[in-house]
Amino acid sequence: DAGVIQSPRHEVTEMGQEVTLRCKPISGHNSLFWYRQTMMRGLELLIYFNNNVPIDDSGMPEDRFSAKMPNASFSTLKIQPSEPRDSAVYFCATASGGFQETQYFGPGTRLLVL
């Protein structure tokens, strides 16, 4: 298996633009997690899906952030409009169950908002 696949790996955009991050989970994994990592705040969980349904989005910073999982093999995290403070590394992780199962992380998308 190729592992968790994220795209793009790097994204540089200007403030106000829409940003879409993509994740393809490991086949057979039914839980998907979006994380954000910054120097200031460390690693934070943004949202968690189970069987394509958002279970907990309490970590999503504000309405500018939205996440979808239209099917078991694809998820997106969208920021609209983007702001400089959104600059971070965004990780997608998947697991075969919920939190009690091992999470496997993708390589991350490094986002820079100018």
Add this chain to the structure above:
Amino acid sequence: SQELEQSPQSLIVQEGKNLTINCTSSKTLYGLYWYKQKYGEGLIFLMMLQKGGEEKSHEKITAKLDEKKQQSSLHITASQPSHAGIYLCGAPPEDYGQNFVFGPGTRLSVLP
């Protein structure tokens, strides 16, 4: 809410030396994950511990969860430059609605 602390924050050792990283929880742990992260890369799963007193090993890395399930240690024997990176501990929530939490990380450098 549950919080994880790690010590030390950073560590520099000479190749071949042993080292220990600690992770302490403010509440009883219902599982403890150890991850390694290289700069600019994703997290790599190392080990998961669930039972009090449990100990697991993989190559030269051993992780233990204490009997009270509030502290875990990660021990590296005969460190190598390939062990360098940031080690993070993470804890799953007890119930739905609570968040998976991570420690702040320990940055390890191994000098050749």
